[in-house]
Amino acid sequence: MTGLTFLIPIALGMGLLGLAAFFWSMKHGQFDDLDGAANRILIDEEDEG
């Protein structure tokens, strides 16, 4: 039973961490251009300085 006192906070904390990561990525425009991100890996990087 004492395990629960650790496990439940850990489970909740990890969930909250995931939620925070999602909010962060949404705020920073990670989902604004999904198709573009998929396409960008195909661009050849020519000596861009």
Place this chain on the structure above:
Amino acid sequence: MNAPFAADAGMRDVIDTRLTAPGIRCAGCIGKIERELPKLDGIESARVNFSAKRVAIRHSTALDESDLVDALARIGFEAQPVAANPLAQDDRETKALLRALAVAGFGMMNIMLLSVSVWAGAQGSTRELFHWLSAIIALPVIAYAGRPFFSSAWMAMKYRRTNMDVPISIGIALATGLSLYETLDGGQHAYFDGAVMLLFFLLAGRVLDATMRSRTRAGIGALLSKMGRSTAVIQPDGTTKRLNAEQLAPDMLMLVAAGEALAADGEIVSGTSAIDNSMLTGESTPVGVGAHDKVLAGAVNQMGSLTVRITAVAKDTALAEIARLMDEAGQSRSRYVKIADRAARLYAPLVHSLALAAFIGWILAGAGWHQALVIAISVLIITCPCAMGLAVPAAQVVAAGALGKRGLLVKDGTALERLADIDIALFDKTGTLTMGEPQAELDDLPPDAKAVALGLAQASRHPLSRAITKALLADHFVPAKLDEIKEHPGQGIAAKYLGRSVFLRRDPDAPAGLTSRLTIGEKSWGIRYADHLRPDAAAALRMLGAMGIESRILSGDREQMVAAVADELDSTGEGGATPARKLAVLEALRKEGHYPLMVGDGLNDGPALAAAHASIAPGSASDISQQAADAVFVGDRLMPVALGIKVARRTMSVVRQNFALAVLYNICAVPLALGGLVTPLIAAVAMSLSSLMVVGNSLRLVRVAR
């Protein structure tokens, strides 16, 4: 960076401008724009948003929008400035829903984790602890994620109406309240899991719906261009000042630069130019105008600048007359109610009374108020119209997404519902069946003549020059270096090439309009133009025919031109149709019990687009036509129109299947819930399963559009 001073000076007044470029289709396009644009003076950086087909450019204030449009045109992309972001509102709504969904998902997972151990037989203090933890997680989650439903339900109640959100809100509030009471009381059951799971699935449906709307609206917003909404007016003291269209008054003198659209009707005082009336008449050949000619609002000045004395403004213009016709015509369509709303109107009161009946019934039957309440909540949750709510949007989102990939942007759900009804299609000719812009035929010219032609044509904004530029740039020709380039409005362009004089001008010998003559020294060549049919026009009309839809051509263009196209496409045509005539034709068809589809681009098609049962406009159409149309197809091909109807029909049959699934589920589940055999948690699980079935069924639509 090796010129820090200049860079510094440039940094001080950089601004961001957003342009839409519908032609961005591949990774190469992104690379090209982001590499080439910053090489130009004054442009600091460019960033492409591929999904929205937008380019954000950081540039110095020395450049204005038209410079940027030109810069993009030179590397091969047609672009238009974005009007002050009208879509931000929608975007915010979608984001708020997504956040609520994420919070509900988090809450659902954690509460489920705790609930599983309770079901597994946790007893005494452990169970109590878990109930408390669930309550601590659930209360903020429900308060946050439930807001979209609570506020909508509150609004509905305030105006004494009811909608889908009212039973949902009551169900969630009751379940939460009862669970809280149980927790405080140290009771056996808490239903936080059911309440949060319900929220999660409902939000998933809402997010799908909102994503579809905002995505297609962004697509259409990307195509909308700006039109003569402001103009430069010459003040009595000789200076000019920009005024909005509403501020104009008759007898003002407006200065219309080349490329601008007229904001009011008027009479030319000085200047000569060619005017493109295609917005008003659908006729794409520009008309030459000079002093004392009358010009109409909405026409685009193609060449020299004009000084125009205003004769009519705002609601008196020919343009406004068309807008008024459109308004009236649009009324009939706004009466069309979404299937989901019609269902909700019947469904919500039914659910309320059923739950209330269950509560009263069980109390009368001798059950305690607690048990009766649990059963009533189960009924509310199990009949929660989740599957019903998802039945329509899930199918429509999938269909609209698939169509978007094929080049048809559908504005909203009712558009798909109406497209599915179509049994006769009317097409405008210019710009709809045809490409709408003249294409130069340059095969007779030797390569060096083509280089000269490109050099000359690039210097002009005349539509025929643009046609030459476009054709030659597409074949990767490099313009010849010319000196002393001079444009004579209405006549042509002259320049010097390697010491010889060269001209590109209207052909004096050709009978009617569309031929130019390129002269280099002694030699000269004729350049003809033609407005070709879209490459797959015949195939698209055949596909419509195969679906039992008759196609007709209804155009404002001359009778014999229309007849020629009708012959080629094996269809019937009517020419010389005014906007009022088009409306009359539609009205007559409607009276005969047909559901007509109107496909058109010009401003003169606007009223017909608004009046038809459903309407589609090409991406090159005027602003107003795109606003009036239900869907917009982009690119050179007409096939998306036929495909749109095919997919719309399939969508409606999937929607009907979804409703059948949802009703079947309710028929099975409601009696069990009324009988008190279902706990709120099982109700939530069953409801989720039915939602998943509906979503799965809808996903089959992806294959139809292929």
